[in-house]
Amino acid sequence: MDTKKTFDDTMRFVTMVAAKQNWGLHPDRSFLTDIVDGLTVNFNRYGYFACPCRDATGKREEDKDIICPCNYCRPDQEEYGHCYCGLYLTREFAERGGIPAGIPERRYKGRS
């Protein structure tokens, strides 16, 4: 059984990922709090940090592409400056004061 995570645990996790990758985090504290809350709920539901903006199955193998930071994070950052959830921003997007907006779901691209 995985240990439960608290909000602070998850905030430490996303802060560590962002620092390691030289990314920024969503600049709006309230929005950031919502995403971190969602990630915490998903960890405690599934045992891993499933993306809070996507529906997870609870089967790690099926969800592995959407475990945060997800497989679509970098291509979305390259195209839009931030990931699908608006959690991780490129350094450049963050420094010019960009605010994440909704972007298309890359996960389904190429599916019929």
Added chain:
Amino acid sequence: MYSDVIYTEVKGEVAEHDITVYALSTCGFCKRALAFLNDNGVSYRYVYFDKLSEDEKASLRKRLMNDYKEYLSFPYAIIDDKDVLVGFIEANWRAALGL
């Protein structure tokens, strides 16, 4: 809307459109979309997709794709049973709802 799905109804003074929202309880953009509707006094119904059973989710996903021809990603709003808004971009929602 589907008769076998239990939606939460939100009543507002603006009821010009029939609006059904599929959202995730964990998603920041979903929260902003519902707050946008609330702030504008719009009537709508919603369901948190992540709180449904896997069987209910599979059935809904299939029916939504079949009926509205859009992959289910969140938030997913059906306006007057024909137009679909996928994702939350406030300007798009404002335009679609005439706000």
